[in-house]
Amino acid sequence: MKKNILRAKLIQIFSKYQLSKKHSEICADYLIKAELIEAKSHGLIRLKMYCDRIKKRLINPRPKIKIKKLTSSISHIDADNSIGFVSAQTAINQAIKNAKKTGIGLVAVKKSGHYGLSSFYADQAVKKNLIVFCFTNAPPALAPHGAKKSLFGTNPICFGVPTGKVPFILDTSTSIINRGKIRRAHKLGEKIPYGVALNKSGKITTNAKEALLGSQLPIASFKGSGLAWMVDILSGVLTGSSHGGKTKDPFDDFTGPQNVGHLFITIDPKVFVGLNFIKEIKKNIKIVKKLPKAKGFSSILYPGERKNKVYKKNLNKDISIPSKILKEMDELNAI
Amino acid sequence: MKKNILRAKLIQIFSKYQLSKKHSEICADYLIKAELIEAKSHGLIRLKMYCDRIKKRLINPRPKIKIKKLTSSISHIDADNSIGFVSAQTAINQAIKNAKKTGIGLVAVKKSGHYGLSSFYADQAVKKNLIVFCFTNAPPALAPHGAKKSLFGTNPICFGVPTGKVPFILDTSTSIINRGKIRRAHKLGEKIPYGVALNKSGKITTNAKEALLGSQLPIASFKGSGLAWMVDILSGVLTGSSHGGKTKDPFDDFTGPQNVGHLFITIDPKVFVGLNFIKEIKKNIKIVKKLPKAKGFSSILYPGERKNKVYKKNLNKDISIPSKILKEMDELNAI
Numbered sequence: 001m002k003k004n005i006l007r008a009k010l011i012q013i014f015s016k017y018q019l020s021k022k023h024s025e026i027c028a029d030y031l032i033k034a035e036l037i038e039a040k041s042h043g044l045i046r047l048k049m050y051c052d053r054i055k056k057r058l059i060n061p062r063p064k065i066k067i068k069k070l071t072s073s074i075s076h077i078d079a080d081n082s083i084g085f086v087s088a089q090t091a092i093n094q095a096i097k098n099a100k101k102t103g104i105g106l107v108a109v110k111k112s113g114h115y116g117l118s119s120f121y122a123d124q125a126v127k128k129n130l131i132v133f134c135f136t137n138a139p140p141a142l143a144p145h146g147a148k149k150s151l152f153g154t155n156p157i158c159f160g161v162p163t164g165k166v167p168f169i170l171d172t173s174t175s176i177i178n179r180g181k182i183r184r185a186h187k188l189g190e191k192i193p194y195g196v197a198l199n200k201s202g203k204i205t206t207n208a209k210e211a212l213l214g215s216q217l218p219i220a221s222f223k224g225s226g227l228a229w230m231v232d233i234l235s236g237v238l239t240g241s242s243h244g245g246k247t248k249d250p251f252d253d254f255t256g257p258q259n260v261g262h263l264f265i266t267i268d269p270k271v272f273v274g275l276n277f278i279k280e281i282k283k284n285i286k287i288v289k290k291l292p293k294a295k296g297f298s299s300i301l302y303p304g305e306r307k308n309k310v311y312k313k314n315l316n317k318d319i320s321i322p323s324k325i326l327k328e329m330d331e332l333n334a335i
Numbered sequence: 336m337k338k339n340i341l342r343a344k345l346i347q348i349f350s351k352y353q354l355s356k357k358h359s360e361i362c363a364d365y366l367i368k369a370e371l372i373e374a375k376s377h378g379l380i381r382l383k384m385y386c387d388r389i390k391k392r393l394i395n396p397r398p399k400i401k402i403k404k405l406t407s408s409i410s411h412i413d414a415d416n417s418i419g420f421v422s423a424q425t426a427i428n429q430a431i432k433n434a435k436k437t438g439i440g441l442v443a444v445k446k447s448g449h450y451g452l453s454s455f456y457a458d459q460a461v462k463k464n465l466i467v468f469c470f471t472n473a474p475p476a477l478a479p480h481g482a483k484k485s486l487f488g489t490n491p492i493c494f495g496v497p498t499g500k501v502p503f504i505l506d507t508s509t510s511i512i513n514r515g516k517i518r519r520a521h522k523l524g525e526k527i528p529y530g531v532a533l534n535k536s537g538k539i540t541t542n543a544k545e546a547l548l549g550s551q552l553p554i555a556s557f558k559g560s561g562l563a564w565m566v567d568i569l570s571g572v573l574t575g576s577s578h579g580g581k582t583k584d585p586f587d588d589f590t591g592p593q594n595v596g597h598l599f600i601t602i603d604p605k606v607f608v609g610l611n612f613i614k615e616i617k618k619n620i621k622i623v624k625k626l627p628k629a630k631g632f633s634s635i636l637y638p639g640e641r642k643n644k645v646y647k648k649n650l651n652k653d654i655s656i657p658s659k660i661l662k663e664m665d666e667l668n669a670i
Contacts, residue, residue, distance in 0.1 A: 147626035219555035244622040291482035
């Protein structure tokens with residue numbers, strides 16, 4: 001489907017589900033962006049879920065988002081159960097503003113939902129020449145080190161830096177593999193790799209369904225578990241959102257709003273070394289890229305480079321949509 | 336050796352090497368602390384190295400540390416090639432002060448050196464009821480993903496949170512195992528585990544010497560490589576220090592000062608949710624601890640708990656010092 005046609009359709013659907021025109025546009029653009037960077041698990045496959053949650057008012061289509069300015073650097077946002085895309089967009093705008101004014105921004109969001117990919121928001125701060133951290137928690141997927149039951153989300157750590165060229169954007173979950181990959185293996189009846197997930201009894205499994213019902217393993221055992229815990233504290237406990245496994249699964253749990261939390265930290269890199277920052281980061285990247293390559297590597301990429309290539313490759317192509325999702329879109333549009 | 340006797344000896348040695356009384360005390364206390372938490376690779380084993388570097392004026396024994404206050408939240412410290420302990424102590428004091436005043440502190444340090452363990456400084460901020468990040472870069476040890484030569488340090492990520500009880504302090508290197516363990520295996524003629532390091536030609540090795548000459552592998556391949564890179568940018572590029580593999584090895588490279596950089600971010604958790612923060616973090620920890628345990632685990636510990644137990648266990652015991660180090664101490668004290 002042509003991008004502009006898809007965009008119009010998505011805006012129409014979200015509008016039918018009572019979102020304002022502006023909010024519908026934000027949501028449409030992020031779903032399309034997920035498709036363009038081939039993060040399909042965060043793209044159109046989620047459209048029906050979002051609409052179902054709006055219909056049940058677990059996502060508030062007309063949120064009264066309150067931005068509480070605590071200092072000129074720090075803001076606290078009550079997203080009023082808005083769709084995550086809109087709360088996070090509000091928050092990153094604020095975090096950019098705060099850092100531009102004072103050198104550092106800290107913005108916490110409560111009562112939000114799944115916001116797509118952290119890199120969506122990091123990208124915007126980086127394009128305004130800021131360093132940025134984005135943290136969000138997520139429903140239980142990961143067993144804490146020493147436990148055999150999932151509790152943390154795949155809680156990503158996202159860090160972005162301007163480079164003068166393609167943004168450096170690290171966006172890494174704290175699980176060994178992404179949950180989307182396990183869902184996909186389940187759908188296709190494929191096995192998952194050994195050592196990435198446990199079944200319900202706490203034993204390693206290569207069966208995708210068992211893994212989804214069991215728990216995923218964190219990267220580097222206690223190290224990844226600690227990092228996932230850190231993200232739960234920063235985005236859940238600190239912001240006044242759900243934490244400790246109470247964040248609801250958007251696909252499976254319709255007993256209430258998700259109450260996801262996000263935290264954004266923005267830093268103006270000019271504060272310490274002025275324009276030298278860009279000169280030095282360019283030097284840094286150049287040095288790494290020139291290292292002798294490991295077997296099987298023809299080049300060394302920095303985080304964000306590969307995704308940027310994929311995005312550019314797909315930018316002027318049509319977006320291919322599986323018939324199942326096309327049908328869902330028609331049904332959602334028919335109300 | 337009794338702790339107070341050891342402390343007096345260390346202060347005497349550092350004083351002989353021209354450090355002020357106050358700076359000598361800071362250094363003595365951190366070396367003892369490393370011993371007490373059984374992080375021996377960061378303890379007395381490093382004393383001679385510090386003294387050797389002072390003697391060659393690669394560490395400045397009488398630094399004129401300049402604290403440039405950029406805003407009430409942000410400070411930039413030129414540590415004037417001070418011993419790392421002293422620069423980091425100056426910086427964490429400032430970061431605590433800034434966050435207490437404004438809710439957030441950001442303190443960058445340039446021209447510093449190896450500062451021991453990040454948890455030393457995180458601990459102090461947490462005891463003042465602050466959330467804290469500590470970042471520092473280090474000499475080359477880790478091969479970036481796709482490279483077969485080391486460039487990043489084992490660059491730790493350190494994150495601390497007040498819990499109302501024992502501080503939550505995650506202090507994790509981005510390498511699969513700590514460099515100290517490889518050095519130890521080398522000394523004892525032991526093998527290292529498979530899959531944690533490469534030899535000079537980029538092949539996996541279990542030989543400790545080959546690993547030290549080659550490179551260590553990051554946790555979770557590209558994820559850990561990205562995290563190590565992030566730490567290099569935050570503590571090296573952003574602060575105006577060495578980066579991209581230019582940080583000098585304190586043991587092996589006497590061609591100049593190390594020029595390590597550190598970055599501290601402090602957040603007052605009360606800004607968003609007031610005193611509820613401690614209530615909620617306690618709840619969070621309780622939930623995790625109650626999870627069904629994995630095989631081989633009788634309890635689930637949060638980061639920092641184990642180290643705290645070790646510290647308390649050792650606090651009132653004498654410190655056992657290998658004869659080789661005792662001899663070094665006598666020689667250092669004899670000048």
